[in-house]
Amino acid sequence: MDLKLTGKRALVTGSSAGTGAYIAKTLAREGAYVIVHxxxxxxxxxxxxxxxxxxxxxxxxxxxxSTIQGAEQIAQDARAAFGGVDVLINNAGLIGYYETWDDVNAENWAEMYDGVVLVIVRLVNALQSHMETLSWGRIINIASAQSLQPFAMMPDYAAAKCAVLNLTKSLSKRFDCTGITVNIVSPGIIVTDRIKQRMTEAAAKEGRSTQWEEIEQYVLTNELDNPTGRLARPEDVANLVTFLSSPLADYINGTNIRVDGGSILSI
Incomplete structure (x- = not known):
């Protein structure tokens, strides 16, 4: 299938590693001109x-x-790279740790909101006028399955990701009839190198096996059961994001698509 992405200019924030890197590579393989951030x-x-x-x-x-000036400079440099930005993938942001509610103070809440929500707001504000002049565009925000079904742990992270759902719906209405669509991808736990390291450290601390296959099975049994029987891989997210970035997804707008293997029980 030709996704008609050849020549589309895509800025992928936080694409120097992990899921963002997979998204950037997948877009490039489909012919997009990719700006790695x-x-x-x-x-x-x-x-x-x-x-x-x-x-x-x-x-x-x-x-x-993390600053308005920084976001504006990123937007300026991205526009200069290939003469414009058609697709914005907001992947950059803080990641939650395994804190309980009692571990997180007010400063942690504020830092998480800034690092998950305002990083999107700043960059969209810096690019929106430019993107509107193109009369076509895609904005895709990476949220989390926790925005809909939070754990007892990481309450600040889950709440901030839930705010991303709200702002995305609002943005889709802000860009009403401009040719720009705004959508969300909400993954479950994605097995990146960083996540594997954290889960391995947690297993060792709890006296469990540090073999990855056993760690993954423990998580599926005790924390995030799903009918698919595995955790998400970065390519699962990258493939969906790439499709949503394409002209073939013209009629998908203001939508949250879950990539969670079926772990969220609600319809």
């Missing part, structure tokens, strides 16, 4: 080099989304 220059350029080695069109933008 990160804060660490070496890691970000390494992903760009991988894309380039496969024949992809790629540019690098380094910057911090």
């Amino acid at each position: 990160g804060r660490n220059q070496d890691r970000t350029r390494a992903i760009a080099d991988e894309i380039y080695s496969e024949g992809g069109k790629v540019a690098v933008v380094i910057g911090d989304l």
